[in-house]
Amino acid sequence: MRTIFLAAVLAASLFSGNAFADGDAKAGEKAAAVCAACHGTDGNKTLDASYPKLGGQYADYLVKSLQDYRSGARVNIVMNGQAANLKDKDIADIAAWYASQTTDLKDLRNFK
């Protein structure tokens, strides 16, 4: 009985962990409309080469980047302003949108 209870608690905590981390890519597409001006709709066509490609980047890295821009831990005049008013859910959604796009980025697992 106790085992079942523990299993339920574990399952629930796994589920809530997921719910927090997984953004909604569809909602993210809307929230990212403003980002497209510099990063491109799919995150691959940047306005300037000094801006990073985001399409297909890992979602949790994008979340970390936006959190750091929001807190000011990472400094960039444009991005600090853009991230300042984003809620956690917006950040998760935007990250999910870009992560779901086809990508020019490579993970270099085949580096020789």
Next chain:
Amino acid sequence: MRSVIATLLALTLSALAFDACAAGNAEEGKKRFYTCTGCHGIAGYKNAYPNYSVPKVGGQNEAYLIAALNAYKTGDRKHPTMRAQAQSLSEQDIADISAFLAAAK
């Protein structure tokens, strides 16, 4: 005439100097990147504390990569491992690695 020649010479020299400094050599960069593969060459590899995926850097824009490595080097961008790595890199190393990564297939 003399001043025209002098001006041309100065322009040529400055163009050369700029080139030598700015142009990255992808072949050299590839050699330098070997160390980086410990994290950036493993698909889905996680950074610890806090836990998040180490970014994909192959195919990224060259100018962005140069800016990112320089920001780690100066400490503007805070990440202990990346700061230590970037501090060991010269301007030329950074240009070379960025050239390699931007063209990486």
